[in-house]
Amino acid sequence: MIDTSPSLALVLVAAALAAVGIYLVLERSLTRVLIGVILLSNGINVVFLVAGGRAGGAPIVGATEPEAMSDPLPQAMVLTAIVITLGMTAFLLAMAYRSWQLHGHDEVQDDLEDRRVAQRAAAHEAALGTEDEDSTLEQEAQEAHDDVVGSTPPEGHVRPDAGGAGRVESAEGGDVR
């Protein structure tokens, strides 16, 4: 029977990495999401090490006795996963940078059409004459309207000026609670 009892330390490392990763993925800034994805992927890669069972010698015929070898297959799979994660990291970084170029921040934005549907719903509500104390839908619709008017997609490469960058920093500073 193969000894498959995993190392507790590895399991704990995987759990901690995954937990921190998931927390960061739920953030709104793309850079934080990116760090979250990296941590999460690395947590899963550690799971593969756990899946390989106890660590042994290098799985090379002649260097190690077959009984004492590590399982090479999970290591091969982890290598593939690491390479894929690397490519994805580069792509997400490029997207975050492009988002900063275009908007001066890298926050995940709301969908405009979703806002428009909310706007219409609010209009219908007003037509029905239901007096809502907390007029959240209406406020949302107002915001949506501003967004729709103010955010015609820029055509060229709009590089934010120094003031824009400064504004981002202050916004980020306000975000840190």
Next chain:
Amino acid sequence: MTPTDDLSWLVPLPVVLPLAAAGLALVLWRSARAQGVISVITLTLVLAVSVTLLVAADAGPLVLDVGSWAAPVGIDLVADRLSALMLTVSAAVTLGVLVYSLAQGVADDNAETPVAIFHPTYLVLTAGVANTFLTGDLFNLFVGFEMLLVASYVLLTLGGTGARIRAGTIYVVVSMISSVIFVLAIGLVYAATGTVNLAQLTYRLPEIDPGVAFALQLLLLVAFGIKAAVFPLFAWLPDSYPTAPAPVTAVFAGLLTKVGVYAIIRTQTLLFPDGRADTLLMWVALATMVVGILGAVAQNDIKRLVSFTLVSHIGYMVFGIALASPAGLAAAIFYVVHHITVQTALFLVVGLMERRGGSTSLERLGGLARLAPLLAVLFFVPAMNLAGIPPLSGFLGKVGLVQAGVADGGALAWALVGGSVVTSLLTLYAVVKAWNKAFWQPAPDDAPRVRLPRGMVGAAASVVALGVGLAVAGGPLYGYTERAAESLRDRDAYVTAVLPDGRGTGRSAEVTEEAREDGETDVVEEGADLEGDGGTRPEGGDP
């Protein structure tokens, strides 16, 4: 290689050809014409290979060990009826979309979209789709998914405009999360069973703890469910698809969600045939159908409307899978084929409408029936097909599902039958609303005066015609899907094709032959005996 599997050398071609062509197209990035020629020739070849495989696989699964490393140590590619059918439909659709995008590129003739990137990426996408359909290995399935996903990230954010970056952010992050869940599932499958070969998993999974097996099944379902866009995991789709260029959206809508559905079919039938998730899947199917179509009814933008109908109709396929009867599976497979063509056709036609009418908002479109009668026909046919009007293929698929649901007879199955009929009616309502607003209203004064490029119309028309052809060839096609469903239920055929006598020991063919010549008798005959051989897993333990 034995003479019986003499066609198996064809099996890797749908993956290898586009990959090689992608490299070639990248080298020739200066010449858009050369790239176009390469892409068209490659995808035509892939289509020819796929049709050959479709015919050959009807006699039995074709298996190829990659690099002559025998399963379960090596990776194997398997073309059975389901794989070959999916491959053929996807090849036909990708070819049609390619011609459409070529015509669009010629018509636009501007440097706004980097066409140099489009062709290589598109070819990698088709290679990834083919790899997911053909693979007989769970980890290779993940690699196929990643190939098509990475290509789709690039295609979705083509040009890097503000709207596409916004849409791409949602799409990329959600897809990456689903990939992470899939990798986790693979790691846990390996930890529990010591293999990722699908054929070997069929007899190792029943041996492990049933609770663990169920957890693995649910993990895989979540990973594939995000890709297939089933309720409650679909919210990313209508936000991200509509912003991409029309041909890109068309191929995404046609293929990418169906790749998820294919993965669900494959794992549900091959790895987890005991049907413990069927009740859950039925609820998911019902919610997907109803919530999706209600979303479509609320939309005012035709691209988003069609995206929501896409989500909604995934529910039909999940319904067929959840029934887990041969009739249900056959109807689900037929529905997948139908839906790939009809959804691609709709998105291509919507791209033409956007071009002709200058907008995708139903408020701003109007009078297209008079301005462009041919376009009206091209929209009308797939729209009615989607809603399930007889005699089109959507009707055949829905009738098959309803029959299978009634034959099942359970309360939940009856609820699903009702739900599918209501969804069908609401689909009709949604597309008729779009038709009324875009084609019948008086044309707006500022309607642009543009001629639609003949190539784009021709490509869209050929995909629409393919959808109609599915109804014309409905009988033979339905027969094929029924046989495909049978072979899915008969897991032994798949397993013995992948792990035939002797190869299941994990030795390469030559070694096995040598062993036979030496008169060695430990060549394993029965699948169950493979367990004793240790498979891929050497002994652990500290040195």
